[in-house]
Amino acid sequence: MCGIVGYVGKRKALPILLNSLKALEYRGYDSSGIAYIKDNKINIIKKEGKIKNLEKFLNVDEDTFIGIGHTRWATHGVPNETNAHPHRVGKITLVHNGIIENYEELRSKLKKDGYKFVSETDTEVVSAQVDSIYKKNNDMIKTLDEVKDILEGTYALGIICDDDPNNIYAIRKDSPLIIGKKDDEYFIASDVPAILTYTKDYYLLEKDEVAVLNNKVTFYLNNKEIEKELKSFEGDASSVSKCGYEHFMMKEMMEEPDVLHKTVEKMKQEKFSLKKYKSIDIIACGSAYHTGLVGKYLIENYADIKVDVHIASEYRYSKLFKKDKNLVIVISQSGETADTLAALKLAKDNNMDTLGIVNVKESSIARNADFVIYTEAGPEIAVATTKAYLSQVTTLSMLALKTALDKKLITKNKYDEVIKEFNVGALKIEKLLHYDYSKIANYIKDKNDLFYLGRGLDYALAMEGSLKLKEISYLHSEAYASGELKHGTISLIEEGTPVISVMVDNNIISKSISNNKEVKSRGGYVICITNSEIPKDSYDEVITVPNINDFVNPILALIPMQMISYYVAKARGCDIDKPKNLAKSVTVE
Numbered sequence: 001m002c003g004i005v006g007y008v009g010k011r012k013a014l015p016i017l018l019n020s021l022k023a024l025e026y027r028g029y030d031s032s033g034i035a036y037i038k039d040n041k042i043n044i045i046k047k048e049g050k051i052k053n054l055e056k057f058l059n060v061d062e063d064t065f066i067g068i069g070h071t072r073w074a075t076h077g078v079p080n081e082t083n084a085h086p087h088r089v090g091k092i093t094l095v096h097n098g099i100i101e102n103y104e105e106l107r108s109k110l111k112k113d114g115y116k117f118v119s120e121t122d123t124e125v126v127s128a129q130v131d132s133i134y135k136k137n138n139d140m141i142k143t144l145d146e147v148k149d150i151l152e153g154t155y156a157l158g159i160i161c162d163d164d165p166n167n168i169y170a171i172r173k174d175s176p177l178i179i180g181k182k183d184d185e186y187f188i189a190s191d192v193p194a195i196l197t198y199t200k201d202y203y204l205l206e207k208d209e210v211a212v213l214n215n216k217v218t219f220y221l222n223n224k225e226i227e228k229e230l231k232s233f234e235g236d237a238s239s240v241s242k243c244g245y246e247h248f249m250m251k252e253m254m255e256e257p258d259v260l261h262k263t264v265e266k267m268k269q270e271k272f273s274l275k276k277y278k279s280i281d282i283i284a285c286g287s288a289y290h291t292g293l294v295g296k297y298l299i300e301n302y303a304d305i306k307v308d309v310h311i312a313s314e315y316r317y318s319k320l321f322k323k324d325k326n327l328v329i330v331i332s333q334s335g336e337t338a339d340t341l342a343a344l345k346l347a348k349d350n351n352m353d354t355l356g357i358v359n360v361k362e363s364s365i366a367r368n369a370d371f372v373i374y375t376e377a378g379p380e381i382a383v384a385t386t387k388a389y390l391s392q393v394t395t396l397s398m399l400a401l402k403t404a405l406d407k408k409l410i411t412k413n414k415y416d417e418v419i420k421e422f423n424v425g426a427l428k429i430e431k432l433l434h435y436d437y438s439k440i441a442n443y444i445k446d447k448n449d450l451f452y453l454g455r456g457l458d459y460a461l462a463m464e465g466s467l468k469l470k471e472i473s474y475l476h477s478e479a480y481a482s483g484e485l486k487h488g489t490i491s492l493i494e495e496g497t498p499v500i501s502v503m504v505d506n507n508i509i510s511k512s513i514s515n516n517k518e519v520k521s522r523g524g525y526v527i528c529i530t531n532s533e534i535p536k537d538s539y540d541e542v543i544t545v546p547n548i549n550d551f552v553n554p555i556l557a558l559i560p561m562q563m564i565s566y567y568v569a570k571a572r573g574c575d576i577d578k579p580k581n582l583a584k585s586v587t588v589e
């Protein structure tokens with residue numbers, strides 16, 4: 001989603017703004033822009049497409065020491081120069097992350113007051129709205145305090161006012177915004193990676209708070225000055241660099257053995273137990289939703305608790321039933337996903353206990369849930385999630401395992417054995433990461449369609465494999481429950497259609513073998529990911545993964561799926577870390 005940056009200090013601002021914007025590229029965007037002050041005058045440069053298009057039009061040596069920048073992920077209006085931010089109206093120039101829901105109504109009122117609009121965006125309306133209030137009171141702090149009661153929807157804003165060319169103003173409602181500090185230099189950013197080259201120290205702006213940055217920072221809430229705590233980011237700049245890998249996605253997959261190990265060690269100490277709950281609702285989006293499906297299988301089978309898994313954007317509009325001793329678990333890497341956050345708020349409004357499983361520390365979901373368990377993935381930059389997904393699955397597996405022990409459904413010996421086997425799993429992942437996937441990737445790369453098949457737990461995994469492939473390689477892929485194929489979709493199987501069959505759930509493998517044969521006899525090219533001996537006539541290619549236990553097996557099956565997606569995307573020349581149209585942190589509904 002959109003990314004905001006800003007700098008005020010003694011260094012030249014443009015190289016810093018560009019560098020910070022580049023560090024936010026992972027969030028996904030389709031245009032970018034910068035506004036800076038030179039000789040007390042505002043200059044705005046905006047371009048469609050990648051930041052390098054913008055860079056060509058900037059003189060980085062310009063004597064400017066204050067500016068704001070933006071990467072836009074189009075919501076209102078096509079990605080073009082006019083719709084790109086910053087938007088300037090009257091004396092106000094601003095950048096925005098979020099969506100203003102009442103912008104049409106505000107635009108009509110502002111038009112009656114004589115404002116003219118050139119873009120299709122909700123953001124230009126915000127600039128006009130701020131300008132119109134500022135005209136009345138000539139005081140930016142008061143203005144922003146009034147604006148927050150007028151704007152409906154989500155926003156974080158970085159603002160420069162013509163009358164204060166030495167100040168950057170910032171305000172946020174639901175979209176994240178941090179204020180970085182390095183001695184007497186200050187930064188604004190949507191996320192910590194944007195400023196890590198310069199500083200690890202930052203303030204987290206909270207809902208409705210206003211910050212004024214110059215050679216110091218002052219915070220306000222409801223027009224009154226407040227104190228805020230300076231925080232320090234725990235990782236280092238290398239955690240957001242590629243460390244020699246061609247893509248973040250590959251670097252992040254290579255970290256998976258370590259992430260597995262860290263997650264298990266952390267979960268061994270975790271006090272939160274599912275024991276007192278009779279039922280659980282897991283709510284999430286995309287890949288995080290798929291981890292919920294794997295979690296359901298393990299929690300139901302080992303901790304004996306009924307689990308329903310919901311897509312967050314659907315849960316919000318479904319009828320909620322009062323359930324006794326029910327827990328709502330929301331899962332999110334970014335902790336900012338708008339639909340998941342809204343579902344969490346809904347659950348809380350209905351007095352349900354809520355647990356957030358979140359990767360980004362102090363994100364909105366982490367701060368809003370009653371209980372939080374942080375996943376141990378570290379910063380994830382590639383848009384397609386890999387190591388965070390693995391850490392989410394492991395967190396849920398460990399919750400299932402520990403609850404089974406608490407409820408005496410398994411012995412302490414069994415618990416210890418599974419913990420040891422997680423460590424064996426980490427070593428096995430290393431091997432799977434270095435398997436040669438080139439033959440399979442080359443086979444798939446020129447095809448138009450692919451099907452992923454699985455049954456039970458394997459179906460949940462197939463859904464994730466299919467999403468990973470289509471999102472980064474743009475090759476059409478669908479996941480099907482193996483048994484459901486013959487009820488319609490099998491008509492799409494043609495000579496050579498690639499079908500990846502996931503078969504690591506030992507209880508149901510024989511049924512999946514028959515389904516594979518049905519596909520093969522219709523010309524399909526079957527690639528199996530399995531931990532069992534399967535008949536040679538049931539596949540064309542096989543990737544054998546180790547068979548360890550129900551907790552570790554799903555994690556092992558995941559690695560070939562992620563790697564195949566990566567190599568197919570690479571062979572198709574795709575922008576692996578920043579797939580088109582996608583965003584890392586989906587802060588709109």
Ligand code: F6R
Nearest residue numbers: 286287288332333334337384385
């Ligand atoms: C796919 C992917 C997305 C996210 C989804 C939820 O690779 O990354 O499907 O899983 O957008 O995001 P978070 O986990 O940040 O709530």
